[in-house]
Amino acid sequence: MAHSTTSVDAVLFDVFGTVVDWRGSIIAELKSFGAERGLSVDWEKFTDSWRGLYQPSMEQVRSGRRPWTILDVLHRESLDTLLEQHKLTALSEADRVHLTKVWHRLQPWPDVVAGLTRLKSRFIIGTLSNGNVGLLARMGKNAGLPWDVVLGAETARAYKPLPEAYRAAARLLNVEPQRLMLAAAHNGDLAAAAREGLKTAFIPRPTEHGPLQKIDLAPDGAWDYVADDFGKLADQLGCS
């Protein structure tokens, strides 16, 4: 890990899984929601199914089969599909709006806020997420994430891992790609970033997908940094 960090101006973060525990947060909310209404649903399975529709829904947009559509809309459509499958079609519009916005209320992993605060003292920090700007802004306020900038698929009008998602972030910050780092819990995201010339940091989140997670437990590429959490990344990057 003997890298010069003086050449990096900004560190951008994947958000779902890397910054926030989407699965734990959503299961907790859905269980509470279901208990209040006396609904008998396997909410862990429901949550995994909701996330399971994430990549297929974005792929419609990536492939050009569908015009640009923000993630809030894709989340709502996937929710409606699942409610239909689970015979929960009696849920009101207000409930559906509320449930879709659970993605605005995700909780960060315990190391995140302190780690970001340290990283912010030295680098521009921000998002490079497939979440839309409004979603990320609200999540940031709810969770106290001290972003300098909120960037991602919507500001690029391209979902990761399309090259334009990474290129647009460098362009918007007006930095050379090699002066921009992506921090992510997902090897595939880092591989796509590295192909565009970005620096890379892998922070494994071994329970993102629950206790039986099989993927992204270890780095599978020559990433510039590998750190157990955001505090360790701040250490490696020389942040006080």
Place this chain on the structure above:
Amino acid sequence: MAHSTTSVDAVLFDVFGTVVDWRGSIIAELKSFGAERGLSVDWEKFTDSWRGLYQPSMEQVRSGRRPWTILDVLHRESLDTLLEQHKLTALSEADRVHLTKVWHRLQPWPDVVAGLTRLKSRFIIGTLSNGNVGLLARMGKNAGLPWDVVLGAETARAYKPLPEAYRAAARLLNVEPQRLMLAAAHNGDLAAAAREGLKTAFIPRPTEHGPLQKIDLAPDGAWDYVADDFGKLADQLGCS
């Protein structure tokens, strides 16, 4: 001023003049720069001339005579023009880069950081500026501006006061225009925002253009809020 503020989700700010004292900041830096190099220049006039090229340079882009170009580039071109006029063509590339980035180092008016911090407790706060994202992000870090989001001409690919600049901000935050407020020291900016359905707050900055300022000393439209500074705006909007 008996408005309901519960219907506003976000307050976005014009930056040059409204948040930061561009004229005072630049004159101070240029005087210091000139003294170090023994240059005899009227730096107040130089600064006013630099800003004088701002609207014409953006108008080239607004009108479509020139493709999308960020403000950092326009600032640099205007600087080069002025250096030529002042027979200062011996200035090095490094000096020109440094001087262009003075726009990243502008200082906020004294009420700004405390006022924004209060407003942030209740609203999404951010920029709606003709500055590019990289410029605004660096200015925000230098000046300690606690933005939730950095939006503006570059994320809209349209310079204010074109309608798209305001529409894009509402779209990116995923809010109805009437749930978005622009705070600005410039009546013209507020008029353009109001035409797109945004709420408006006028904060006069009577010395933005120096001691002899003649414009924007008072509101000339029916703005939703008028406040002497950001603290007073926070009071009016019910922020603790």
